[in-house]
Amino acid sequence: xxxxITLGQYFPGNSAIHRLDPRTKLLGxxxxxxxxxxxxxxxxxxxxxLFAAICIYLARVxxxxxxxxxxxxxxxxxxxxxxxxFMVRTGKTVIAFWIISITDEAxxxxxxxxxxxxxxxVGTSLMTLTTTPIALTDGLERLLMPLSKIHFPAHExxxxxxIALRFIPTxxxxxxxxxxxxxxxxxxxxxxxxxxxxKNMIPILVPLFVSAFxxxxxxxxxxxxxxxxxxxxxxxxxxxxxxxxxxxxxxAFAVLTALTIAAQKLIP
Amino acid sequence: xxxxxxxxxxxYMQGSAIxxxxxxxxxxxxxxxxxxxxxxxxxxxxxxxxxxxxxxxQPNSGTVHVDEFDMADKKQRMEGRKLVxxxxxxxxxxxxxxxxxxxxxxxxxxxxIGEEEALERAHEAMALVGLAPEKFAAKSPFELSGGEKRRxxxxxxxxMKPKYLVLDEPMAGLDPLGRKAILDTIxxxxxxxxxxxxxxxxxxxxxxxxAERIAVMNGGRLVMEGKxxxxxxxxxxxxxxxxxxxxxxxLGMELRKRGIDIPENIYEIEEMELALLKLLSKGGRA
Numbered sequence: 001x002x003x004x005i006t007l008g009q010y011f012p013g014n015s016a017i018h019r020l021d022p023r024t025k026l027l028g029x030x031x032x033x034x035x036x037x038x039x040x041x042x043x044x045x046x047x048x049x050l051f052a053a054i055c056i057y058l059a060r061v062x063x064x065x066x067x068x069x070x071x072x073x074x075x076x077x078x079x080x081x082x083x084x085x086f087m088v089r090t091g092k093t094v095i096a097f098w099i100i101s102i103t104d105e106a107x108x109x110x111x112x113x114x115x116x117x118x119x120x121x122v123g124t125s126l127m128t129l130t131t132t133p134i135a136l137t138d139g140l141e142r143l144l145m146p147l148s149k150i151h152f153p154a155h156e157x158x159x160x161x162x163i164a165l166r167f168i169p170t171x172x173x174x175x176x177x178x179x180x181x182x183x184x185x186x187x188x189x190x191x192x193x194x195x196x197x198x199k200n201m202i203p204i205l206v207p208l209f210v211s212a213f214x215x216x217x218x219x220x221x222x223x224x225x226x227x228x229x230x231x232x233x234x235x236x237x238x239x240x241x242x243x244x245x246x247x248x249x250x251x252a253f254a255v256l257t258a259l260t261i262a263a264q265k266l267i268p
Numbered sequence: 269x270x271x272x273x274x275x276x277x278x279x280y281m282q283g284s285a286i287x288x289x290x291x292x293x294x295x296x297x298x299x300x301x302x303x304x305x306x307x308x309x310x311x312x313x314x315x316x317x318x319x320x321x322x323x324x325x326q327p328n329s330g331t332v333h334v335d336e337f338d339m340a341d342k343k344q345r346m347e348g349r350k351l352v353x354x355x356x357x358x359x360x361x362x363x364x365x366x367x368x369x370x371x372x373x374x375x376x377x378x379x380x381i382g383e384e385e386a387l388e389r390a391h392e393a394m395a396l397v398g399l400a401p402e403k404f405a406a407k408s409p410f411e412l413s414g415g416e417k418r419r420x421x422x423x424x425x426x427x428m429k430p431k432y433l434v435l436d437e438p439m440a441g442l443d444p445l446g447r448k449a450i451l452d453t454i455x456x457x458x459x460x461x462x463x464x465x466x467x468x469x470x471x472x473x474x475x476x477x478x479a480e481r482i483a484v485m486n487g488g489r490l491v492m493e494g495k496x497x498x499x500x501x502x503x504x505x506x507x508x509x510x511x512x513x514x515x516x517x518x519l520g521m522e523l524r525k526r527g528i529d530i531p532e533n534i535y536e537i538e539e540m541e542l543a544l545l546k547l548l549s550k551g552g553r554a
Contacts, residue, residue: 174361180324181362184354185424186378203374206364210410 011129016245017059018130022139024246025127031253032123035260042112044263045119051256052122059130069125070118077114084110137161142240148231155231163219171212178207269335271298271321271352271432271464276330278316290316292488294330298432298466303458305479305496306468309510313488314468315357318436321466322352334432350379353430353463357437359421363409368399368420371409375428386427393427394420396460397453415446419453426457433457435467439474447471451478476500476514476535484511500535516540 017025036048056066070077084106091105128136141158148154179189182203189200278291291313298304298321308314319325320332323345332339337348356362365371372390377383391401397419404412409420418438425433435454439447451474454465469475475482475496482499484492486509492499500506503517513521516537520530528547534540 177356178362180319181354181356181359183324184322184349184352184356185362185375185428186350187374188378203362203364207361210364211361 010132011061011065013060013130015058015060015130017055017126019243019245020130020249021240021242021246022131022135023143023240024242024249025131026136026139026143028249028253029124029127031257033120035257036116036119036123038260039116039264040112041264041267042108042115043267044260045112045115047256047260047263048119048123049115051252052119052126055126056122059126061126061129065129066122066125069129070121073117073121077117080117081110081114084113133165134162137165138238138240155234159231167212167215170215171208174211175204175208178204270300271335272331272333273297273320274331274333276317276320276327276332278320278325278327280316290488291320291327294490296483296490296493298464300431301458301462301464303465303467303478303480305475305482306466306485307470307472307475307482307511308485309470312485314485315436316488317485318354318434318466318468321432321434322349322354324354350428351431353425353428353433355422355425355433355435355438357440359425359438360414360417362421362424363417366408367406368394368409368412369401369405372420372423372427375424379428389427389429390423393423396426396456397423398449399423415442415449418442418446418450422450422453426461429461430463432464432466435465437468437470439469439471447474454478470512472500472512472514472517476516484509497533497535501533503532 032048032051039045039048056063085102086100086106088103088106088109091103091108093101094104094107095102131139137158140161141154144152144154144157183189187200187203189197189204191197192200273294273296276291276294277289279289294317306314306318316325320327320339321334323332323339326340334348334351337344337351339345339348363371365374369387369390372393373383373386376386376389381389391405394401394404399416399419404416404420409417412420422438433454438450438454442450454467455478457463458465467475467479479496481494482492482496483490484499484506491509492502492505500514500517503513503521506513507521514535516539517535519540520532520534523530524532530540530543530547534543
């Protein structure tokens with residue numbers, strides 16, 4: 001039941017996209033987001049869409065997996081589309097009946113807002129699908145490194161993220177165990193009103209917190225006993241290195257940016 | 269009426285890409301009042317099987333009946349669950365109340381029994397597991413020692429007066445004294461409540477000492493089932509699937525390998541001692 005939750009949707013593989021340096025993917029992600037926001041004309045969306053499609057193909061991730069990431073926001077998408085459709089009042093009226101009127105401008109607006117959201121989501125989920133959470137935090141740490149000059153705790157932040165990610169499955173398993181143990185003692189989590197249900201969670205939450213603190217304590221002890229004392233002077237086992245694939249990716253993003261800007265200028 | 273499991277199949281994450289058969293075609297009866305031991309090594313499906321017995325997991329196919337209750341039915345499952353007391357691995361992590369007596373009474377109250385009677389039953393159960401109520405009742409469960417916590421959690425199940433007591437490695441992580449205390453408590457319970465016990469354990473010597481019948485699981489299947497003596501008589505087979513055997517059986521196996529004639533069904537130390545003495549005196553006479 002509770003174990004079926006998937007967190008971080010990494011799809012294992014060894015494609016060119018999987019092998020890219022996480023820093024390249026993070027920076028590329030930012031570039032992609034900027035590009036998608038640069039587009040203001042609906043036909044130009046074809047360029048970033050095509051780019052995303054090529055990336056999905058190269059990553060050898062099943063297309064359905066990427067589409068699935070849209071599922072949680074499907075209501076938001078529909079809602080945005082409808083609100084824009086009825087709220088935009090400028091432009092020629094295309095359809096009008098009763099008190100509702102839809103203008104051509106409204107159709108354009110809602111189509112491109114929806115497209116923009118879809119493209120953003122497809123792009124970001126492609127990144128999380130092809131990068132392990134650990135690699136991502138690793139890349140983030142390296143990218144934030146220059147900020148540690150002004151005392152920004154880049155390493156500590158990355159370490160916290162890594163530990164949190166590491167313990168999510170452990171805590172889910174633990175919660176599952178405790179839940180079963182309390183259910184075996186006749187606890188009921190499925191009936192009653194909201195307040196009663198919240199109260200029924202106490203037998204799970206108290207042991208879960210106790211064990212989370214115990215684990216944190218043990219982990220801190222284990223890290224200290226292996227001489228961990230923060231980021232200063234710490235070397236790593238897997239040093240991130242840009243390869244020729246990263247060069248290709250950078251070139252691809254340059255082309256994408258140039259194409260989008262050109263298309264944006266040329267298309268009326 | 270017993271617990272009857274018939275042709276049970278179960279897979280984790282049924283229908284997804286990573287589905288994995290955990291239990292295959294298991295049929296087993298747990299008779300009233302008996303002490304059944306369940307052995308098998310890590311990952312053999314013991315814990316998964318045990319959770320089927322009170323409906324925490326439901327089979328993909330096959331049936332589980334606790335007395336007259338069919339555990340596949342949601343309403344009957346709730347009734348059946350009251351009969352099966354389930355003590356998980358490391359049960360001390362389920363404690364949450366502010367006092368031991370309240371925690372022990374938690375399950376009883378969930379059965380719909382009033383506050384006063386619940387506390388009374390909690391005190392009874394605490395006495396049974398060796399936590400004197402006058403000393404421990406008002407204490408916070410988080411102040412207890414590891415062994416005491418374990419016994420408090422056990423009391424929480426016992427207070428519900430189950431007809432079947434299922435224990436998943438109740439002695440894991442305890443020292444020899446703690447192990448003996450738990451085993452003696454279980455014997456006490458059987459004597460005073462008459463409940464049947466299904467115990468999962470890795471300790472073959474404890475099994476040899478207490479269990480009347482033993483079931484052996486391997487790779488999600490039930491590979492052997494029978495009287496303790498008959499199961500341990502097949503020590504070679506048990507060893508071949510990577511399981512331990514009681515000390516006396518191991519000694520017997522080694523002696524037979526060296527050509528000394530020791531019956532295969534000896535698994536208790538005292539018995540082995542007698543057999544060896546007999547052999548020695550025979551040798552002396554010859």
